[in-house]
Amino acid sequence: MNTASRKPSASRKPALSSFSKLSTPAILIVVLIAVDFFAWWLNIPFVEDIFTVGTIYLVMVLGFQLFMGNSGILNWSYAGYIAIGAFASAILSMEPVDKLKYIPVMYPFLVNLHMPFPLALLLGALFSALVAAIIAWPLMRLTDSVGAITQFALLIVINVILSQWQEVTNGPRTFTLGQSRTTSLGVALFVAVLAIIVVFWFKESSLGIKLRASRDDRYAARSSGINIIATRYLAYISSAFIGAIGGGLYSHYIVSITAAAFYMNQVFVLLTMLVIGGSMSVSGAFFGTVLITLAQQGLRQVEMYLTVHGYIDASGTTEIALGILMILFLMVLPNGVTGGREVALRIRSRVREKPKEDSVETV
């Protein structure tokens, strides 16, 4: 395994590249299955819990990468779509009895909705994507800081609606699903494998190439006949869909949620994962999630140890440490640990001599 897929390639035939391209999702999937299987095999609830949440976060980070990594637009509102997916799928899958018990103020027509978990997950995500489709079109014109600020404002709007609309989300109070966990490590793993395939496929698709071209140079992209707004729009909706799937998995694992759980803190964690991994590649999203999940747990242990043993009250240290880590990465390795490249296998062929006397640049 190496991360040097963009170093001078020794291959002359483009056919070889399709092998090394396909090797990227294969490697990621194998690593993910190995890691999750190991966690399951250890059979320690605490470890399994960490890896289940980590795998769910991977789904969210992959969806985040799909839009942000390929378009270069910081998408704050992403946590809003995760939240919509989390609540929508929970409302759809809960038993009516439980709804009456835990959320007595809920609209009657919502109380009577009930369907199996996989369908609820899917429909919840579709609903979130629909919300994105209704809101997003005018926002897709905005780039850079204006775009980021607008997305930030949108996150606030979604959060306020979710945290105040008692008849749907139980308002600021905890929304309890009242059932045992539906999401298991296996379910999360299955969805994450699908997400890796979809996000990687998207990046290599014509839509993904167009989106990346618009990130590189908006004006050149337009004069190459690319409709930037439509391209961004479709990617944004797809991103919201995957995020909402992640949200649905999350709510069916944690079992009691509030709108506050899907707010700036969460965007910040997702952003840290994506930036430290390398936002421009799917491999970056993957390894960033793995690294930050482990770092978070490690730091939390230290934090607890220090606090419990009474040395200092260290609560909150984890967040500070992650913040500092992110700043350091942005300064030293702005493209993350993967450098924006994909992991890939390459077949070695003869190394090419450099016939380069013709390519000297003067200015």
Place this chain on the structure above:
Amino acid sequence: MVVNTTHDTIKTDPILNVQSIDVAYGSVRVLHEVSLQVFAGELVSICGINGAGKSTTLKTIAGVLKPQSGQIVFRGQDITGKNAEKTHRLGIALVPEGREIFPSLTVAENLRIGAFGRYDAKRYAQDLEDIFELFPILKERYNQAGGLLSGGEQQMLAIARALVSRPDLLMMDEPSLGLAPAMVDLIFELIETLKNRGITILLVEQNAERALKIADRAYLLSTGYIKFAGRPEDMSETIDITSVYLGDGEGGF
């Protein structure tokens, strides 16, 4: 002036007909009633010093800028004020100044962008073989990021990207700018090859001497006015080019 708006253009009609366009950046007027024609299969060169309005002319035709008045007719269709996406789809490909390739995309992806809008995979594969014949270096670097190519290679990639869209009109803005002399030779040879293949080209160059040698017809732009239109040989006879260029000629300073 009579404009032919029918689609069945007769052979003698120009493929591109620009009629007295005025273009301004804010309140600064850069083009004054510029008119020019390009006929199918021709290599037409626009010459002039920095700031004469050459790039502005190309950008206006490509739809990046909008003219304040005048009309642009392409293959019998009025394209005045149409944006760059639309003109590209109609068959106008612009190789912009400064080699605007997509640096983080691979050479393969850069080329595919040129081919979007046509879904003929078989013909694309053929075109790709063609491109590799013209630019062997692009085959070697097929899977490398465009940003890792040298300046000359990037220029080739930019031209190749324009070619895979099979344009009816290929516009090039200063393709030799900032390249090493050996690379400049290569680019001009390439332009001649393209011309011999029957591709219609509108070329903007500061390197007037080289451009005029290969052009069928030429226009001289000076501070936004067309000062000359005709055969390149006649240009040097009618106009004292050195006085227009103030000593520029070899591209040196």
